[in-house]
Structure formats: structure tokens, C-alpha cells
Amino acid sequence: MNEEQETSSIPATQRLSLTIFGANGGTGAAAVKQALAAGHRVTAVTRHPEQFAQRHDRLTVFKGDATVIADVVEAITGADAVLSALGVPYSRVSISLYSDSARCLVEAMAQTGGRRLVVVTSSAVDPDGFPVTSPVSRIIGKYLIGPVIHSLGRTMYADMLRMEEIVRGSGMDWTILRPPALFDKEAAGPVEVSLAPMAGQFIARQDLAAIMLTEASSTQHHRETLYVRSLDGRPSILRTIWDDGIGKKKK
Numbered sequence: 001m002n003e004e005q006e007t008s009s010i011p012a013t014q015r016l017s018l019t020i021f022g023a024n025g026g027t028g029a030a031a032v033k034q035a036l037a038a039g040h041r042v043t044a045v046t047r048h049p050e051q052f053a054q055r056h057d058r059l060t061v062f063k064g065d066a067t068v069i070a071d072v073v074e075a076i077t078g079a080d081a082v083l084s085a086l087g088v089p090y091s092r093v094s095i096s097l098y099s100d101s102a103r104c105l106v107e108a109m110a111q112t113g114g115r116r117l118v119v120v121t122s123s124a125v126d127p128d129g130f131p132v133t134s135p136v137s138r139i140i141g142k143y144l145i146g147p148v149i150h151s152l153g154r155t156m157y158a159d160m161l162r163m164e165e166i167v168r169g170s171g172m173d174w175t176i177l178r179p180p181a182l183f184d185k186e187a188a189g190p191v192e193v194s195l196a197p198m199a200g201q202f203i204a205r206q207d208l209a210a211i212m213l214t215e216a217s218s219t220q221h222h223r224e225t226l227y228v229r230s231l232d233g234r235p236s237i238l239r240t241i242w243d244d245g246i247g248k249k250k251k
């Protein structure tokens, strides 16, 4: 498909050049797909371009490591906004992807004159990030789900907090998104975005991707940390823990 044939959802003047890290992951791939559909130009960064399925006239698939400064500088040069949906599975050993990539992104943006940065961490970095509304869910959350998630993700959440600190101290026009548990659905739907933690423990990767793109082209939430959730769709929390942690490690 070429640009002339395509029906874009935004005017030509609002089309951006976006560099998306984690583009080969669930959220990143959804962001690439939605960005192209909207008319943006996309550089999709992955260490494994041979595994990246999407093709498009306005898509550049860039082989690079988000923790290697030379790769990041090359990938973001000329970008209007830089988006990170980078992630690793839960691990008992120390995780440094989030903080190492944040350092590289910020330094590379300083070198190339980039300003707009949207990154994804997790609502679980906040001890109050999972507010609940009913007594039953409070008990389940406190004695079952909460301890499992925090035990599995202890090293990940510590590094996400380091990433947030680096991003907040960067002087860039940043937005941090703190999603709850992720799941997949066909297409993006209605969402809620808030400065405070929300009840509602899920967001679809497709919805998270849509919020990343909205934030990349908006000044509304510059230098803010946002909680996000889907308003429709609801997977099993146990399935989500399996997919995100134990299942990923076994791959």
C-alpha cells in the first residue's frame, strides 16, 4: 500500500516521524501498526528484524539494541517523538534494561535535539497502584495477587523506578505510562487515563499502544505520570501472570 492509496485518520500536517523501541513486542507492534494506519512515519527498533513481520512504505525496521548508545542515536535521529514499550520477563536476578535504555534514550535525545519521550513502566511500581473497590477483591489482592506479582516482579519494578527517575530528571518533554496487567484483543477501544491510580487491573496492549501514540502527538501530559486502563475486555489475571512472566521465561 502506498501513501496516496491510504486513508489516514489524521491530517498531513499532524503526521509525525516516530521511533518505537520494543517494536517487536506486543505493545510495540500494536503501536507500529496503529501509527502507520494513522499516517505517521515509523522507525521500528528491534534486535531481531528477521522476526519482525510488518512491512510498509513508511516503515523502517532498524536493527538495534536500546542499551547501545550508537544504535539509539542512529535510530532516533530526525524523530519527532521517541516511544518505548521495551520489556523483559520477570527475573530473580537484577534487571537493568529499563534504566540502561532510559539513560541511552535521554543521552541520544540530548545529542540529536529530540524532545518528546513516551515510556511504559507499570502501575505495580506504586504500592498504591492497584486500588480495589470491593472487600473481596481487597482480600484477594492483598493476600494472593499482590504478593505473587510483587515477588515475581521485584527486580523488574525496581529497575522501572530507576527508569522513571532518569526520565523525570531528563529535562525532556516526557510522559510515563503506568499500565496495569496487559492482555490482547483485536482492536483498540475506550480507555481511561488518570493522574491517580485507578481500580481496574487490565489494559489491552492495543489500547496502551493507542495511548502512547496520542501522548506522542499531544502536549497535554508533558512531564506527567499517567495510570491507564481499558474500559472493555477482561482477561484472566492468572493467564496474564503466566503470559508475562513464567510463560515468557520458558520460551
Ligand SMILES: NC(=O)c1ccc[n+]([C@@H]2O[C@H](COP(=O)([O-])OP(=O)(O)OC[C@H]3O[C@@H](n4cnc5c(N)ncnc54)[C@H](OP(=O)(O)O)[C@@H]3O)[C@@H](O)[C@H]2O)c1
Pocket: 021, 022, 023, 024, 025, 026, 027, 028, 045, 046, 047, 048, 064, 065, 066, 067, 085, 086, 087, 088, 089, 097, 120, 121, 122, 123, 179, 180, 181, 182, 183, 205, 240, 244
Ligand atoms: N505484561 C504485563 O502484564 C505488563 C504489566 C505492566 C507493564 N508491562 C510493561 O509493558 C511494556 C510492554 O509489554 P509487552 O508485553 O507488550 O512487551 P514484550 O512483548 O515483552 O516486548 C518487549 C520487547 O522489548 C524488546 N527488547 C528487550 N530488550 C531490548 C533491547 N536491549 N534492545 C531493544 N529491544 C529490546 C524485545 O524485542 P527484540 O527481542 O525484538 O529486540 C521485546 O519484543 C513492558 O515494559 C512491560 O514490562 C507489562
